[in-house]
Amino acid sequence: MSTVIPLRAGSAPTDPAEVSVLVGAGHGGxxxxxxxLGIAAALAAPMYPVVAADTTSDGGNLFTRAAAAPLSAPTLVSGLPAPSADTTSGAVVLGAAADRTDPALIDALIASRGAARVFDAGAAVDAARHTGLRRSSTLVLCSVVRAEPLTRLREILGRAAAVHGPGELARTVVVLTHTLPDPVLDLTPVLIGLRRAVADVIEVPFDSAAAAPGLFDHRALAPSSLSAYGRIATAALAVRPSTEQPRRQENA
Structure with missing residues (x-):
């Protein structure tokens, strides 16, 4: 099976330093x-050198889920106080920084080394330590497809618009993850409401390979999952701040 995930032509910058994505949520799980890791795989396979980094407040499991082999070329993350490794997709994974380094500084350092960045903020996306990173990154907000998490998603979107301005939602991509093989909710009204408010809404289908504990091996994912992560990456590239800011100024 091919592991290359096609991205829409014209959506991607040629300079990896322009690509920074912050992935977060309003709840755990x-x-x-x-x-x-899916976004990092989508970008790394056809596009860029990519670093997926853990910026959760309590040190999440990004590194343990993705570390597949020792780094063959550690220059992208050399000197950073965090464990690092290669992943199955060719992206580099960076664990939580031991000294709680400012995520915006990590972003700038890795960008200066010519790599795209995808940050896992977990449920701490609203934490003060992510303020600087949010200014320079596309925001991807995740929710599982269940009633209570979707209610929390609505609340965090409302808070984002109130704190950061309505333009924040114009460069926010929402990801709805199915954790069961069969649908549990009618998402039609949810999708209609979200698509009026945010840049894009993308569903990730249930995939036992992604749900299983242990190594996240992107080569084992179903084609539908690979396609969904490719669409998320494309959407994030299309509304990155470097392209969205001039558009906002023109509309002001």
Missing amino acids: AGTTTTT
Whole structure:
């Protein structure tokens, strides 16, 4: 099976330093780790050198889920106080920084080394330590497809618009993750409401390979999952701040 995930032509910058994506949620268990790794795989396979980094407040499991082999070329993350490894997709995974380094500084350092960045903020996306990173990154907000998490998603979107301005939602991509093989909710009204408010809404289907504990091996994912992560990556590239800001100024 091919592991290359096609991205829409014209949606991607040529400079990896322009690509920064912050993946977060308003609750635990929302799928931020698998989404972070899925986006990193989508970008790394056809496009860029990519680093997927853990910026959760309590040190999540991004590194343990993705570390597949020792780094063959550690220059992208050399000197950073965190464990690092290669993943099955060719992206580099960076664990939580031991000294709680500012995520915006990590973003700038890795960008200066010519790599795209995908950050897993977990449920701490609203934490003060992510303020600087949010200014320079596309925001991807995750929720599992259940009633209570979707209610929390609505609340965090409302808070984002109130704190950061309505333009924040214009460059926010929402990811809805199915954790069961069969649908549990009619998502039609949810999708209609979300698509009026945010840049894009993408569903990730249930995939036993992603749900299983242990190594996240992107080569084992179903084609429908690979396609979904490719669409998320494309959407994130299309509304990155470097392209969205001039558009906002023109509309002001």
